Every structure is written in C-alpha cells, then in structure tokens.
Amino acid sequence: MVRVAVVGYGVIGQRLADGVALQKDMELVGVADVTPTISVRALKDKGMPYALYCAAPGRENGLLDAGIPVSGTLEDLIDKVDIVLDATSAGIGAKNKELYNKKKKKAVFQGGEKNEIVDVFFHGYANYEKGVGKDFLKLTSCNTTGLIRAVDCLDREVGMEKVAITIIRRVADPGDTHRGLTNVLKIDPVPSHQAVDLMTIMPHVPCTGVLVHTPVTHGHIISIVATPKKSISVTAVIDLFKKHPRMMVIKIADGFDSNASLFRYARDLGNPRGDMYEIGVWEEAVALSGKDVIFSINIPQESVVIPETMDAIRAAIPMQKARLEAVGLTNRYLGME
Numbered sequence: 001m002v003r004v005a006v007v008g009y010g011v012i013g014q015r016l017a018d019g020v021a022l023q024k025d026m027e028l029v030g031v032a033d034v035t036p037t038i039s040v041r042a043l044k045d046k047g048m049p050y051a052l053y054c055a056a057p058g059r060e061n062g063l064l065d066a067g068i069p070v071s072g073t074l075e076d077l078i079d080k081v082d083i084v085l086d087a088t089s090a091g092i093g094a095k096n097k098e099l100y101n102k103k104k105k106k107a108v109f110q111g112g113e114k115n116e117i118v119d120v121f122f123h124g125y126a127n128y129e130k131g132v133g134k135d136f137l138k139l140t141s142c143n144t145t146g147l148i149r150a151v152d153c154l155d156r157e158v159g160m161e162k163v164a165i166t167i168i169r170r171v172a173d174p175g176d177t178h179r180g181l182t183n184v185l186k187i188d189p190v191p192s193h194q195a196v197d198l199m200t201i202m203p204h205v206p207c208t209g210v211l212v213h214t215p216v217t218h219g220h221i222i223s224i225v226a227t228p229k230k231s232i233s234v235t236a237v238i239d240l241f242k243k244h245p246r247m248m249v250i251k252i253a254d255g256f257d258s259n260a261s262l263f264r265y266a267r268d269l270g271n272p273r274g275d276m277y278e279i280g281v282w283e284e285a286v287a288l289s290g291k292d293v294i295f296s297i298n299i300p301q302e303s304v305v306i307p308e309t310m311d312a313i314r315a316a317i318p319m320q321k322a323r324l325e326a327v328g329l330t331n332r333y334l335g336m337e
C-alpha cells in the first residue's frame with residue numbers, strides 16, 4: 001500500500017482525498033489544512049472519515065475551538081507517508097516543497113504552482129513515462145487536463161499537425177462568493193496558458209488559442225479545431241472518443257444541451273458534490289472543415305484533474321511503469337472502465 005497525504009482540503013483537496021480512498025492499492029493517511037473552512041467543518045460533521053492535521057504551526061487552537069479533532073502537525077503527517085498531494089492555494093505549494101524536500105518525500109502539485117518547482121509537468125495519458133520515478137510532478141490545470149485527453153486521443157490515432165482552441169471559461173467555482181456578482185465577458189491575450197501547456201506536454205503539436213472568462217460556475221467549454229496529419233471521418237472521431245474511458249460522448253438531442261445539464265446529470269447520478277471525472281463531448285458538435293476536426297468538450301473543473309493526479313502517484317512511486325496499466329487501474333478504482 002502506498003501511503004498518501006493530501007495537503008490543502010479545499011475544492012480540489014477534498015476530491016483528491018476521496019479519489020485516493022477509492023484506490024485499492026493506496027492508503028489515505030490524512031489531510032492537512034490551516035483553518036476551519038466550510039470543507040473542514042463538513043469533514044467534521046461527516047464524522048471525520050479522514051484524520052486532519054494542522055498545517056499552520058501554533059494555530060491548532062483555531063481548529064480545536066471549532067470542535068475539529070486535530071491528529072497532529074503537518075510534519076507528523078508528512079513523516080507517515082510516501083507521497084504528498086499538495087492542493088493548497090496557488091503559490092503555497094512552492095513553500096511547502098521545502099518541507100517535502102527536507103523530509104525526502106515525493107510530491108504532486110496542482111495547476112496553480114509554477115512549472116519550475118517540479119521535475120515533470122504531467123498528464124497521465126499524454127506523458128506518463130516522463131513521470132516514472134520522479135520526485136516532484138505538477139498536474140495540468142482543469143482545462144488543460146481535459147484538452148490534452150481529447151487531443152492525445154486523436155494524436156495517437158492519426159497524428160496532430162496543429163490545434164487551435166477557444167476556451168469559454170467559468171469564472172468561479174460554485175460557492176466562490178469572493179469573486180463577486182459578475183456580468184461581463186473578459187478576454188485574455190493569446191496564446192492562453194492552456195495552449196502553451198499543451199505544447200509543453202505534447203511538444204510535437206503546435207497550439208494556440210483564446211480564452212474568454214464567463215460569469216458561470218458549472219463547467220468550462222473548450223471549442224477545438226484540430227488539424228490531423230491523416231484525414232479522419234466524423235464517425236471515426238466519435239468512435240475514438242467513445243472508446244476513451246475518461247471521455248463521455250453525449251447528445252444534445254438527449255437533453256445534454258449545456259454545461260449545466262452535465263452538472264445536473266452528475267447530481268442525478270448521486271455522484272458526491274455533483275462531480276464528474278469524465279469530460280463531455282457533444283456528438284452533434286463534431287464536424288469537419290476541410291480535413292480539420294472541430295469539436296467541443298465540457299470540463300467539470302472541480303473534479304477533472306482527480307484521475308490524472310492518481311496517475312501521477314502511480315508514476316512517481318513508481319507503482320506501474322507502463323502508461324496503460326497505470327491509467328487502467330486508476331480508471332477501474334474510480335469506476336470509469
């Protein structure tokens with residue numbers, strides 16, 4: 001059993017903790033945070049399924065005063081594990097890395113950290129082998145994770161000449177009141193970081209694109225124009241996507257006409273927090289323009305990076321050296337076969 005800690009029990013951290021708990025070859029030793037946030041209070045009210053450690057030295061009383069049991073300090077937790085999943089607010093992971101280094105522990109960071117702090121910028125499907133045996137890995141952001149899943153899927157079949165993307169980005173997660181009440185579409189300069197990130201992980205595929213922030217919370221949509229090296233039919237593209245365990249082909253005709261319909265579907269399934277690990281692809285929105293393939297994907301931003309983070313543990317330890325064996329196990333334990 002590989003022993004795992006999750007540091008930062010926020011939007012991503014709590015989902016990582018659940019993801020690790022589902023892996024039959026990993027043990028979640030505990031989670032760490034600094035204050036009694038809503039998610040930490042919910043953990044307590046659920047009966048503390050995971051032990052909580054205090055990551056702010058001397059601030060244990062803030063947690064104890066809120067009635068939250070504390071199992072020890074962050075250092076105590078790090079001493080007990082083989083690998084840390086750091087899901088703290090962007091930039092904190094770089095500081096925490098000093099402790100992981102001191103304790104000689106491997107760590108996996110999330111998209112908000114800088115690439116320079118890690119050995120490998122990682123994606124389970126696109127560059128698993130590069131992460132094998134490495135100490136510090138960083139996951140792609142939510143949009144990039146889903147984007148690379150789809151582009152890698154086509155690339156492995158027909159090769160990719162180039163890719164252009166348009167990202168319609170949800171501006172906040174549900175509950176992010178600190179982002180304010182918004183009514184605006186804000187545009188970023190090209191290329192968006194997701195296009196640059198795709199080229200970092202898949203350097204053989206030139207990519208550029210634009211990103212528009214939109215005042216919604218239930219999922220991003222990315223519209224993709226992918227130029228294949230070999231021509232491919234719409235049916236063949238849809239069949240490839242249908243075979244990918246982390247993609248879900250849906251139909252507008254069946255009522256899946258929006259990002260919100262996928263969120264509702266996940267809630268109706270009874271998935272915790274309305275989470276989905278899969279990216280959605282709209283079947284009726286796959287088309288050809290010349291030989292270019294046009295399609296759109298839905299990114300459930302709060303849960304999409306969980307499978308690839310499990311892959312990162314498998315690579316770093318290493319638990320499996322072969323990509324498909326590793327992603328296959330993650331998929332099985334997360335119920336995505």
Ligand SMILES: NC(=O)c1ccc[n+]([C@@H]2O[C@H](COP(=O)([O-])OP(=O)(O)OC[C@H]3O[C@@H](n4cnc5c(N)ncnc54)[C@H](O)[C@@H]3O)[C@@H](O)[C@H]2O)c1
Nearest residue numbers: 008009010011012033055087088089110111112142301302
């Ligand atoms: N929210 C998303 O949709 C999303 C998607 C993909 C990746 N990410 C990335 O995941 C990471 C975490 O983002 P999030 O949205 O979960 O943030 P969040 O604010 O919801 O959670 C961060 C948690 O870290 C805790 N924390 C802060 N400082 C800490 C410290 N020193 N030690 C331990 N815990 C500490 C906070 O109290 C909070 O609970 C970021 O790198 C972000 O870029 C976020």
